[in-house]
Amino acid sequence: MTIRQTARLVDFHCHLDLYPDHAAAIQQRERERVFTLTVTTTPRAFPRNKELADRTKYVRAALGLHPQLVADRAKELSIWKDYLPSTRYVGEVGLDAGRRFYSSFDEQKVVFAEILSACAEARGKILSVHSVRCAKVVLDTIDARMPVGRGRVVLHWFTGSLPEARRAAEMGCYFSINAAMIRNERSVALVRSLPKERILTETDGPFTDNAVGHDGPADVRPARDGLAKLFQMGAEEIDALISDNLRELLG
């Protein structure tokens, strides 16, 4: 039996190290058999995340340099590069053209392009990518720096247009969908338009409100249940779809 067959749910983007009790959050995911990609926002956080994740069956740690932190931490790209050979998973990386972070957008583009080139060179990496208000630039950069076949991209909380989503799917991207997206009318139309074989679930905990009021990490079931409803599938059917998609992604 492989992990993908025994995992009960999938959370392909969350930040377990931002919960008050990091180790307990990991243990909870392990106990509940949720295949979890725990992303990091700075490369300095990666070793501890990896150490804890390596003791589990269901949790994987991703090496990140969050676009919202690039203004202060672009220099850490060299640390990020040092750790890259030790992991298959990269995230959270990407671009953020939101008002608060736009002043660092040029620097973010340089860092993201370098990250993609390093991943393309290393081959076989799986990336969880942030793309707030700049889907086109994110896709252009992936196109230019990490051609299809050199690595795989999961667009996390994607909020681009329908044509941009179609383009991303044609480029081979996956999409991790959270409960907040299913509560938003515009996002619902986008999710509905996606090829079902490219869909995964995520919480982005603790940045989503379903984390509030609970001791443990955010629950991925609202995202799974929302997708089931959207696609008029039963719980078993949607779980099988997502686990098939995960298996395909991980190869």
Ligand SMILES: [Zn+2]
């Ligand atoms: Zn995130």
